[in-house]
Amino acid sequence: MRLFTVTAFYSFRALFRWLSPMPYLCFRALFPLAQLAFFALIGTYGGSQPLSFYLVGNAIGTATTTAFGVSQAVAGERQQGTLSYLLAAPAPRAPIFFGRAALHVADGMINIFVALAVVILVFGLRVPVEGIVGVIASMLVATIAICGLGLLLGAVAYIVLDTAILANFAMFIILLLSGANVPLAELPGVVAAIAQGIPLTRSVAAARLYVGGASLDAGAGLLLGDLALGAVYGIAGFVVFNWLETRARREGRLEGV
């Protein structure tokens, strides 16, 4: 547990040593909000769904930027050349690996809170009092699920070699297929099926239920589903990471696969 906590702390501190407040603000607040506003306005122009549809979808969708931080935290070891030292240490892998994501969850929550504040205060989204807990729960689950995906992306980045592009790509797929901007019913059959395997799909649907005034129970199943999906991605990331490490050790290429 201590190893988990310590790893989380240092991973997060490393993130902040690189970023001073201004770049952090740009990346975690301004950029996601700009993207949110952009799609909300297109949605308004398109007129096929009410504005609240796009506001909720894109507010939850801002969680996708957390994937960058998490994947970078994992892949960054190789880029900085510290991977050999990390793997040669006797500490168990799992707390180190999952510790990377931990504080990013908190970071991601700040992100979504800001987005939610903007859609309520600037765009005038009405969230019923009984739905607030559900909306917050949807945000938390979305963030955790994205962190799980981020861990997998970070591990895969050891093969693909570019976390930024990989994470961007993942962000696009999620925003397109999760129902944030396009109702799942409009997507072709195969694509809609793929959407079920993507984080955020269920959180977005749950959040929309809660904004519509549904009880907590109504969306609980969806949230549990997204949570489970996030866990699956996270574990898959851990498995890939270990496999790559073994392979790299065998082939003598620890600093690059």
Added chain:
Amino acid sequence: MTAALRIAARSAWVNFQEVAVSGFLLFAVVWQPLFVGVTTMYMLRHRADFDPMYVVVGTALSGIWSTLLFAGSGAISHERWTGTLELLAASPASFFVVIGGKLAGTTIFSLGSLVLAFGIGAVLFGYPVKIAEPGLLALSLVFAAVALWATGVFFAPLAILWRTVGVFLLVFEYPVFALSGFLFPVLLLPNWIVPITNLLPPYWAAVAMHGAASGDLDTPGLIRAWFFLFLTGGVLLFIAHRLFDEVLTRARRAGTLALS
């Protein structure tokens, strides 16, 4: 003048060789427009007056802009990383011309977004994509590329000042899509913002291209749009030229031209 053109052309060629195969370019010219185009096509197709060409043009412009916004700073960051930034800064050649040349090369590359956008509409969605005035659209495309190139050149000097400029530039990606009316009319924006949009070259690029593609803008209207496109672009280039000098002097004072 010929020397400057030679330097610009050579810089474009060097940039092409060095970064043409970069993942970033593929991403900006193909994947991002693919996402934007497909999403927007779904979102707008229920409109009574839906014209797939509107999404095609808007998607192409967004692809060109995304590419150019990051290409300028990317070129400078690449130079810093290869250790050639100091060599360029200490050469007699104008930095403005060198970077302008590099971006010009990238601009040509970025026009691939239009082909992709067309493919989204015609092939992926199977719409009959009609162009009202093909000749005028082609001309508008060339002028639009110039306008977006000028805007990209304007942002490039920031990369000399700040090594981590990429994150700042992110903030200008979607807002320019929105303020320029690439994929929805600027009238949807708050009233106080609308006059600002007229100062942006990408706005006039979008007016010209949407107008020529749909046939909604007559020739005098198109000429007016081209005029303002060049006027606003020219102003930005003038400012960019001064900005390069100023920024280089600051970098020399602060000692930030090298990698560390």
Added chain:
Amino acid sequence: MLRGSVGAIELRDVRRLFRTTTGTLRRHTKEIVALDGLSLEVGEGELFGILGPNGAGKTTTIKVLTTLLIPTSGTASVLGLDVVRDAKEVRRKIGFVFGGERGLYYRLSGRDNLRYFAELYAVAPREINSRVEELLELVGLRDRGDERVEGYSRGMKQRLHLARTLLHRPRVLFLDEPTIGLDPIGARELRRIVSQLHEGGATIVLTTHYLFEADELCDRIAVVDKGRVVALGTPDDLKANVSDLSVVELEVFGIDAPTIERVRALEFVDSVVVEQRELRQVLRIQTRIAERAVAPLIAAVAAGQVGRVAVREATLEDAYVRLVGRVE
């Protein structure tokens, strides 16, 4: 004695500070003094060396003179042109090489790299091809000119750098550690070219860590430490500073720090430099009493640990050690 009477390069009281900030929310600014009132003059046609330990300010001096850094205070000029006010003019007249692998376009061939820089340096278009060929011949890369730079060895990259710097026939050359990281043959080849350029009348400022290189090539040398000139003169002038010294070299096995301190504390010992060579160390002890120091030194070290013993005259390196207190 200056080779030329006119100052080709002048630095007067140049100070250069760097500010770094640490911390995220509470930011602390630290000031680093890279140049602390540095003054020197280089005559036209001179081959001038700048020596100093890491962080002494050698590279900062070069960057000020090549217009890459603006001095915080003081003035610097090249060929009578101020490096700040007349930067563009200065750039037309100078060439420079920074040691190391960077500074070339890896995906381009050697020839294309040179052609590009020729454009940047306004070499007349009709002259570019012939000039490129001439320089590739000079640096011995003519046959490899069409290969991509990414496949070049370190020595080849350095030679290409030198070719690049000569494209526009600069009157002043700045070479910042040009032989660093090169194998002995590559380094010797580069020194031969530098010598040739010097004989052709170029004014050259060379920074180097290799004292024998400075001794071999330079008309005059400035030793720089902590941003100031601590000594200036011909190699012989500098060696004269240590003419009273001899150097006793003791090869020892497994000596510890307290023993080294004991040796240092001996009253006839001027300085001690320890060089690690695999399992043994070589102590270079500067002393005024030459051979008479050998016996007490061996006694101080403990006879059983001593291997080879030699006594020699002080070299430029020893003069350098006396000035800056260390070798790096």
